[in-house]
Structure formats: C-alpha cells, structure tokens
Amino acid sequence: EVVLTQSPGTLSLSPGERATLSCRASQSVSNSYLAWYQQKPGQAPRLLIYDTSDRATGIPERFSGSGSGTDCTLTISRLEPEDFAVYYCQQYVGSPPGITFGPGTRVDIK
Amino acid sequence: EVQLVESGGGLIQPGGSLRLSCAVSGLTVSRNYMSWVRQAPGKGLEWVSFISSGGDTYYADSVRGRFIISRDNSKNTLYLEMNNVRGEDTAVYYCARASGSYHPLDFWGQGTLVTVSS
Numbered sequence: 001e002v003v004l005t006q007s008p009g010t011l012s013l014s015p016g017e018r019a020t021l022s023c024r025a026s027q028s029v030s031n032s033y034l035a036w037y038q039q040k041p042g043q044a045p046r047l048l049i050y051d052t053s054d055r056a057t058g059i060p061e062r063f064s065g066s067g068s069g070t071d072c073t074l075t076i077s078r079l080e081p082e083d084f085a086v087y088y089c090q091q092y093v094g095s096p097p098g099i100t101f102g103p104g105t106r107v108d109i110k
Numbered sequence: 111e112v113q114l115v116e117s118g119g120g121l122i123q124p125g126g127s128l129r130l131s132c133a134v135s136g137l138t139v140s141r142n143y144m145s146w147v148r149q150a151p152g153k154g155l156e157w158v159s160f161i162s163s164g165g166d167t168y169y170a171d172s173v174r175g176r177f178i179i180s181r182d183n184s185k186n187t188l189y190l191e192m193n194n195v196r197g198e199d200t201a202v203y204y205c206a207r208a209s210g211s212y213h214p215l216d217f218w219g220q221g222t223l224v225t226v227s228s
Contacts, residue, residue, distance in 0.1 A: 035214035044218040088155055092214055099157040
C-alpha cells in the first residue's frame with residue numbers, strides 16, 4: 001500500500017505570495033496517477049490537478065502540478081483570498097483500486 | 111449538470127446498521143466508478159469503498175466485512191450499507207465519481223454526517 005506524506009502541515013502566507021506544497025509517496029506512483037484536491041470548511045473536496053500536472057476543468061492557471069516518481073508538488077503562483085484552504089494529494093492506482101489520500105496541508109492567512 | 115446528493119446519515123448506536131444513499135443526476139452510475147470517501151470530524155479524507163462500472167467492489171481494510179457498496183441502476187443511485195458500526199466510523203460520508211479505474215474523483219456530493227454514539 002502506498003503511503004502519502006504531505007509537507008508542510010501548515011503553510012502561513014499572505015495573499016499574492018507563492019505557495020509550494022509537497023507530496024511524497026512511500027513508493028513510486030504508477031504512471032503519475034496523482035491528484036490534488038482543495039477543501040474549504042464545510043465543503044466537499046474539489047479536484048484541482050490530476051495525472052500529476054493536468055488542471056481539472058475550470059481550475060485557474062495559477063494552480064500547477066509537477067513531479068514524478070515519489071515526489072510531487074502543487075504550486076499556487078499567487079495566492080488569492082479564496083485559495084486559503086486545505087489541500088490533499090491522492091494517488092489512484094488501478095486494479096485493484098488503490099486510493100490513498102495524504103494527510104493534507106493547510107494554507108492559512110499570515 | 112452533474113449532481114450527487116447523499117442522504118441517510120444520522121445518529122446510530124454502536125453495533126447498529128445504517129444505509130446511505132447517493133442520488134445521482136447528469137451521469138449514469140452504472141457507467142462509472144463510484145466511490146465512498148469519509149472524513150472524521152477535524153480529520154483528513156479516507157477512501158472507504160469503490161464499485162466499478164462492471165460491478166466489482168473494493169473496500170478499505172477498516173470497513174471490509176462490515177460495509178457493502180451497491181447501486182440501483184434503475185434509480186441511478188449508489189448505496190453504502192453500514193453494519194456493526196463503531197465509534198471510529200463517525201464521519202461525513204461523501205460519494206464521488208471517477209470515470210475509470212485510472213482516474214481521479216472529479217465529482218463529489220456534499221456529504222452526509224454519520225454519528226456513532228450510545
């Protein structure tokens with residue numbers, strides 16, 4: 001079973017700053033099947049990035065994903081007020097389905 | 111417009127049973143991979159179960175043997191039958207869709223809260 005670790009646990013930044021979130025897997029994630037989700041209080045998660053670097057429909061260009069093997073990164077180029085939330089990485093390897101979430105990174109206002 | 115609407119949550123005693131429903135519109139449940147994901151209060155996301163378009167079912171170790179995922183194609187609805195529930199099953203339960211086995215969860219419901227307590 002793949003275990004995902006996210007760092008930092010909390011990131012305190014100001015609007016306009018760049019956010020860099022890390023996700024490390026205990027073993028290489030097959031074919032880059034890694035996604036990032038954003039969750040705000042009281043809301044369901046929202047898919048941001050899939051297949052490591054592809055933006056989901058309607059996601060602003062300031063969100064980007066990168067990485068390979070065991071290390072992936074979510075970058076928010078310039079934080080907007082609505083970007084302060086919790087971010088989860090997830091791997092979704094195929095059959096049998098292996099769906100694992102990281103513990104999350106909270107991005108809050110400094 | 112795709113909508114997933116969960117229902118059936120509530121307060122249940124340890125050892126009891128409960129069935130959650132997820133009514134889906136805008137996509138066909140039987141043609142997609144449908145998941146249940148839960149989130150304990152103040153905690154992160156935990157995958158619970160998955161039913162493939164072919165009807166194969168998969169479960170997290172924490173619920174295998176106690177929970178059953180199913181679907182009713184005529185009602186376009188996904189279910190999660192929860193049996194022998196424990197305190198650690200207390201969570202908001204979300205249903206979500208993946209378009210295939212190598213795809214992320216791109217549509218989510220708003221969640222339904224299950225509280226296990228005596």
